[in-house]
Amino acid sequence: MDNNEVKKAFDILADEQFSIDSIIEKTENKNDSEAEEMQLASTIYSFLTSYKKAPSLQDKEDVRKQLRISILREKRRKTLARWAVAASFLIVAFSVWQIQRSSTKTDFNNMVETLQFSQPDSATQLILQDGRQVLIAEEESNILYDEKGENITIDSTQKITQLVEEKKPVFNTLVVPYGKRTHITLADGSKVWLNSGSKLIYPATNTGNKREVYIDGEAIFDVTHMDGKPFYVKTKDFEIKVLGTVFNVNAYEDDKTSGAVLAEGKIEISPNNTTLFRNEKRTILPGTRIVYNSGKETFEETQVTVKNYLSWRExxxxxxxxxxxxxxxxxxxxxxxxxxxxxxxxxxxxxxxxxxxxxxxxxxxxxxxxxxxxxxxxxxxxxxxxxx
Structure with missing residues (x-):
């Protein structure tokens, strides 16, 4: 493929009216050369629009395999050359994409990567984004954020203030040691009950178009619905998209299995190992327990008595x-x-x-x-x- 052909492929992809349906319609009226070019653009477009996460090494290998299969099915040498170029293009796209994503990591992702270094102490630790650590000695503690996330009240006796920028997300971390429990009310009104030996990263403000938390341990979530701001719970094995609901998550780092139990509402759960060619996603309804099997890399569902999994809160x-x-x-x-x-x-x-x-x-x-x-x-x- 020469420079003119590459430019034309990019022009096709940049067209605001471009879609897979339009490609099929246009291909029927093109000659062989033009049809092959359109097919190449369609392949690239389908990949780039269907996959939202940073690609893994497995993704690269899956793409190579798929392209090799397509190549073997083609009879003409000219088409073979085009697919080889397509493979090279996609591999380069993978590399560029990875570089771009690694250079734009959010504060949230950076905090998740360093969470393992936050070791539980004898006291519950509230870690603010500016580095301050607030120690809470009580066995059962209660933390309340105001709507702006600036003022934090601990057990109605201690008040903490943190600087919050209007448009910049601010994340705090809560580390609950063994033998302690904590109830926290977030700035959006959502409530979280953290069990012993748990760690939580969460937004201190309502800035941005989504709300995301990371849990290592066990917690019960009662999420407040907000239009246009979905709530995500991330763990070592899976991610939950919440639509305003009550559920329990059990995802200790040192446990072999992790899962969730839904009490009210609806959640959408997907594994962290989702790739281009493996994308298991489940929608869970009340009364369901879902456990992630890390060996098989699959979810297993059972119907349970929900109150048995929420009773520790009481x-x-x-x-x-x-x-x-x-x-x-x-x-x-x-x-x-x-x-x-x-x-x-x-x-x-x-x-x-x-x-x-x-x-x-x-x-x-x-x-x-x-x-x-x-x-x-x-x-x-x-x-x-x-x-x-």
């Missing part, structure tokens, strides 16, 4: 045939205690019932021991679980 757990290994991990995080299993088989035992989290960790474990084959011993600061 200070108790409702459990139905839950494996002890899962229950003990929840208790360990909630109370910030170390629980050791003397025998791995203990973790496969199941328990059903209600646990009052206002009791001590030992008292909660004693209730479990009454209906299972386990005994609890305390050694130093560790709780040792044995089989009877």
């Amino acid at each position: 200070g108790y757990l409702i459990l139905e045939q839950a494996p002890l290994e899962n229950i003990l991990k929840k208790i360990s995080r909630y109370y910030n205690v170390n629980i050791e299993l003397q025998n791995p088989a203990i973790g496969k035992e199941t328990f059903s019932g209600n646990l009052n989290l206002k009791n001590t960790a030992e008292e909660v474990l004693d209730i479990i021991a009454e209906t299972t084959q386990i005994s609890i011993n305390k050694e130093n600061n560790n709780l040792i679980i044995n089989l009877n």
